[in-house]
Amino acid sequence: MAAARKLSTFHLPPLSTIGEIIKLFKMQASKQLSQNFLLDLRLADKIVKKARNLRNAYVYEVGPRLEAITRSILNASVAELLVVEKNPQFIPGLQTLSDAAPGKLRIVHGDVSTFKIEKAFPGSLKRQWEDDPPTIHIIGNLPFSVSTPLIIKWLKDGLFAYGRTQMTLAFQKEVAERLTASKGSIQHSQLSIMAQYLCSIQNVFTIPGQAFIPKPEVDVGVDFTPLMESMIEQPFKLVEKLAQNTWLGMLFPEAQCLESTGKLLQLAEADPTLWPCQLSLHFKSLCGVYWKMCDRNPHLFAYNF
Ligand code: SAM
Numbered sequence: 001m002a003a004a005r006k007l008s009t010f011h012l013p014p015l016s017t018i019g020e021i022i023k024l025f026k027m028q029a030s031k032q033l034s035q036n037f038l039l040d041l042r043l044a045d046k047i048v049k050k051a052r053n054l055r056n057a058y059v060y061e062v063g064p065r066l067e068a069i070t071r072s073i074l075n076a077s078v079a080e081l082l083v084v085e086k087n088p089q090f091i092p093g094l095q096t097l098s099d100a101a102p103g104k105l106r107i108v109h110g111d112v113s114t115f116k117i118e119k120a121f122p123g124s125l126k127r128q129w130e131d132d133p134p135t136i137h138i139i140g141n142l143p144f145s146v147s148t149p150l151i152i153k154w155l156k157d158g159l160f161a162y163g164r165t166q167m168t169l170a171f172q173k174e175v176a177e178r179l180t181a182s183k184g185s186i187q188h189s190q191l192s193i194m195a196q197y198l199c200s201i202q203n204v205f206t207i208p209g210q211a212f213i214p215k216p217e218v219d220v221g222v223d224f225t226p227l228m229e230s231m232i233e234q235p236f237k238l239v240e241k242l243a244q245n246t247w248l249g250m251l252f253p254e255a256q257c258l259e260s261t262g263k264l265l266q267l268a269e270a271d272p273t274l275w276p277c278q279l280s281l282h283f284k285s286l287c288g289v290y291w292k293m294c295d296r297n298p299h300l301f302a303y304n305f
Pocket residue numbers: 036037038039062063064065066067068069084085086087090110111112113140141142143144146
């Protein structure tokens with residue numbers, strides 16, 4: 001990253017000190033908003049380095065707040081950094097940063113949950129799925145309140161509009177554990193299924209609690225690399241429906257529930273005495289069998305418990 005710094009043609013203003021932050025945001029108030037500030041630039045550099053070579057890449061950072069990660073991204077000689085930040089308190093600081101790096105930082109004051117990622121970058125960056133990944137990377141230390149629905153939304157809608165877009169994201173430990181949970185484990189959940197069937201997911205770094213002010217639990221960085229071929233061939237909607245209904249009986253109307261659930265398990269060669277979380281071992285075949293059942297009975301997919 002030091003080399004990347006030398007290549008930058010701009011000088012960013014220094015990061016705020018702890019004293020300035022306490023004064024600026026009145027710590028009492030920020031505690032209520034559960035705001036933790038990453039103030040270690042070397043650690044931010046390490047996080048950004050995990051996102052591989054960002055030179056000339058288009059980067060999207062979610063929730064930059066006090067810009068430690070933002071600065072490291074800018075220093076990596078990116079083509080453009082787009083940031084989406086909801087809290088108006090952080091916009092003036094970002095504006096100062098943008099002034100110091102002309103043409104490099106695009107600031108959107110808005111909500112990441114509604115921001116349309118599929119329209120965020122020039123159309124010329126779009127790649128076919130089988131091509132090399134586009135020169136786009138998503139980075140961020142995601143806010144806990146939105147992380148799970150946001151990942152599901154991105155996977156369903158928008159993330160892949162430019163091809164196999166890669167992401168490097170930090171989460172609270174429990175979310176990272178669910179994302180990387182192995183099949184059959186107690187943490188294997190809807191989030192694990194939805195993320196793992198489309199991406200290879202790896203833990204790439206840990207951010208110790210003491211890196212933040214005030215100190216939270218550790219955060220864990222996770223790398224998402226979209227798979228050339230998804231693990232399950234059925235459409236996203238069907239995979240999502242099965243992942244949401246861990247009690248398989250909920251997939252069928254009451255009158256046929258017992259019989260159809262039995263048939264689903266039998267045809268998928270899944271032991272009916274398994275716990276719902278253990279059924280994830282058979283998730284792929286359950287999707288295949290349920291897909292055929294829906295094909296034979298077109299009303300079945302629309303049935304919603
Ligand atoms: N990247 C910073 C860091 O590492 O210190 C801050 C990460 S902090 C966990 C989450 C950031 O996301 C905050 O800046 C917060 O204001 C912002 N945020 C929270 N909800 C958001 C939303 N729905 N849309 C956009 N930004 C949001």
